[in-house]
Amino acid sequence: xxxxxxxxxxxxxxxxxxxxxxxxxxxxxxxxxxxxxxxxxxxxxxxxxxxxxxxxxxxxxxxxxxxxxxxxxxxxxxxxxxxxxxxxxxxxxxxxxxxxxxxxxxxxxxxxxxxxx
Numbered sequence: 188x189x190x191x192x193x194x195x196x197x198x199x200x201x202x203x204x205x206x207x208x209x210x211x212x213x214x215x216x217x218x219x220x221x222x223x224x225x226x227x228x229x230x231x232x233x234x235x236x237x238x239x240x241x242x243x244x245x246x247x248x249x250x251x252x253x254x255x256x257x258x259x260x261x262x263x264x265x266x267x268x269x270x271x272x273x274x275x276x277x278x279x280x281x282x283x284x285x286x287x288x289x290x291x292x293x294x295x296x297x298x299x300x301x302x303x304x
Contacts, residue, residue: 234279252288255290
């Protein structure tokens, strides 16, 4: 039963994220990242107990891919938060695999490259 609930929540997560983005913009994504982080913590607990089914794991990995495919016009640090949540879940589910589908930030990361004066 718990696996079914997680699978349902995971399958709905990309649509919920996009809905929050359309409704509230970047603040909606920020709030969603927090909620998604809580779900990740619960999934990790389920996995550590040895109760996670392969179908739940597969759905979680599929959800990560779908989340990163959503076209969100976010050019702030929020995109890093979103990517880090996805990376955290992926590392837990499959620590051996290396992914290269993360979005590239479009804001300056090195403050020295852009002097104020």
